[in-house]
Amino acid sequence: MESSSSTSSRCDVEEEPELRSRSHRDSETKNKVIISKMKIWLVVFPLIFAEIGVVYSSIKDDAFDCEDVNIVTRKEWRARNPMRVRKIHTPLNHVIISHTVTAFCFTLEQCTRDVQFIQDMHLDDRGWWDIAYNFLVGGDGNVYEGRGWFHTGSHAVNYNTISLGISFIGNFNNDKPNEAMLNATLNLIKCGVRKGYFSPTREIHGHRDVACTESPGNHLYAVIRNWEFYKGGRLPDYYCRKLPMPEANKDIVNE
Secondary structure (H helix, E strand, O other), X not given: OHHHHHHHHHHHHHHHHHHHHHHHHHHHHHHHHHHHHHHHHHHHHHHHHHHHHHHHHHHHHHHOOOOOOOEEOOOOOOOOOOOOXXXXXXXXXEEEEEEOOOOOOOOHHHHHHHHHHHHHHHHHHOOOOOXXXXXXXXXXXXXXXXXXXXXXXXXXXXXXXXXXXXXXOOOOOOOOOOHHHHHHHHHXXXXXXXXXXXXXXXXXXXXXXXEOOOOOOHHHHHHHOOOOOEOOOOOOOOEOOOOOOOOOOOOOOOO
């Protein structure tokens, strides 16, 4: 009996190193599998995000790829982030031309400072979500992205959700728009039609056609009245009441 027990004990002792060795090998195999999977993901993840970046970049570039128009993007003029945004439904049938009633700008540097100033005023003093206009046009012939093609503006009560607002930088009761500004605006509108943001039958209006204001100034209004697709006269929802006092984070959309 002792011999049997002793033999059994010796067998158990002899098997332990083998069991430990097998367990060690299994653990090493699992670790290798985990490391291999991690390496695969380290390779795949950057590729996935790179692909997303390419798609996003393509969409962004396509939106601002307009023939004969140089659009200075928000990033390029160092815009502040909007408080909120509201998507606009395209295609739109109304283009509303206004002026900013600020100094006329002649260079990229001057116009950039003016656009930054206007955004600060609209965010901080007016309490709106962002700079009011969808686009601004400088005396340098550049178009500056405001809220852009895809978000509602805050430029015309009762028409913000169904129009795109383009504002000329300057006071055009005093200043006269130059050819570079006018051509840039017309080409921007044509680009919007080609990309489906405007309907082919779009109507161009002055700000004074939708609200009780002198905007876009007499000199500019006299020019746009001769544009193709201009539609003059007061529109049905013409607004002629004093705007309410600004409230924090409240945008002007409709009354």
